[in-house]
Amino acid sequence: MTRVQELLRDARTLPGESAIRDAEILLCHCLGKPRSWLYTWPEAEISGADLEKYHALLARRSRGEPVAYLTGRREFWSLDLRVNPSTLIPRPETETLVAWALELPLAAEAAVLDLGTGTGAIALALAQENPRWQVTGVDRCDAAVELARHNAVANGLPAVELQCSDWFQQLPGRRFQLIVSNPPYIEAGDPHLSLGDVRHEPRSALVAQDDGLADLAHIVTAAPAHLAEDGWLLLEHGHEQGARVRQLLQDRGFSGVQTRCDLAGLERVSGGLWRAQ
The missing domain is CATH 1.10.8.10 (Ubiquitin-associated (UBA) domain)
Structure with missing residues (x-):
């Protein structure tokens, strides 16, 4: 003993x-x-x-090995989430995105989309805070969607729609008042990929081409076709990518573009408002 x-x-x-x-x-x-x-x-x-x-x-x-993978659990926004190596481990920095989304002047029954939902952390946090929002979460990984569905039921949020889709691919014709995403944004050669917990997380959910901007750029380009008038797009990104993401949003025609910092004071989430051209 x-x-x-x-x-x-x-x-x-x-x-x-x-x-x-x-x-x-x-x-x-x-x-x-x-x-x-x-x-x-x-x-x-x-x-x-x-x-x-x-x-x-x-x-x-x-x-x-990450503690979250060893225990199979991680808390996020007061949610108790099951995690496994098929998804990223939810991190406190992402709560910056959730907090900003909850401040937006959306309709009581707004349609909300979470791209690359993973464990369902963002989608479920938003649904928990606004039960009348019609929240959809999509992920291209079948295992991630299955995990997110488990988390939805376990946290008493079965109304959240969770489905497989490679970004907007399976959402033709659908429009949302808010689109959020924490996409891959790390550059392939970033040395941090060989350090700490990140070594064990799925590379496909971390790494993007074009200096980490490829997926962010794709979402910015495609989002307007799925945003309602005066709809918002909020994107998590690396702390050194804020200026480039703001430029992507401005070049695409978003207005009111701004960036929010996380609790460490680092630029973490950028977004803007879409008004039909």
Whole structure:
């Protein structure tokens, strides 16, 4: 048997600044306990299958596997989402996009589209905050759509429409008051792709051609055909891409183009309003 406080000391074997928190999450996952329990009962002894499972997960984390993939869960905008290696892991930066979308003066029953929905994080967060919005999420990956559908039901949001589509391909003739997306925007040669959790996430959901701008440019070009009059387009992008994304939007004819920063003060989401030409 080994005490809780001794097990948490094993965090020193883990990579990164979040080592202690990672160890706590993994131990709680194995025990089925909240993190507060660890500090209420630091002398509690752990043995058997729980101990073996914890050591196995700790070893995998020490090799760089993301905590979210090890536990199969990630919280986003108060949602409890299942995650797996078929999708990106939802990140706090993306909540910047959600917060901006919720500020927009949309109709009570606005049609909203989330392109490349992955786990469904953005679509479900918007639907949770505005139950009357008609939210659709699409992804070209069948496994991602299946995962998003599970998350919709698990979070009590079964009305969200989730389907397979390569961007707008399966949405002919449909128009929306708001289109949002967190598309691939990392350049293929970016050294960060070989670091941290990103190493284990699907490359197709991370990397785009043309210095990371190809998918962003495609969405900006195609979106007006699917936006209602005075509809909005909001796009997450890399923190050094703000100026180029704003230029893409302005060149396409969007008005009121602006960029929002994430909690770290980095340019993270750009968008604009579409008025029919």
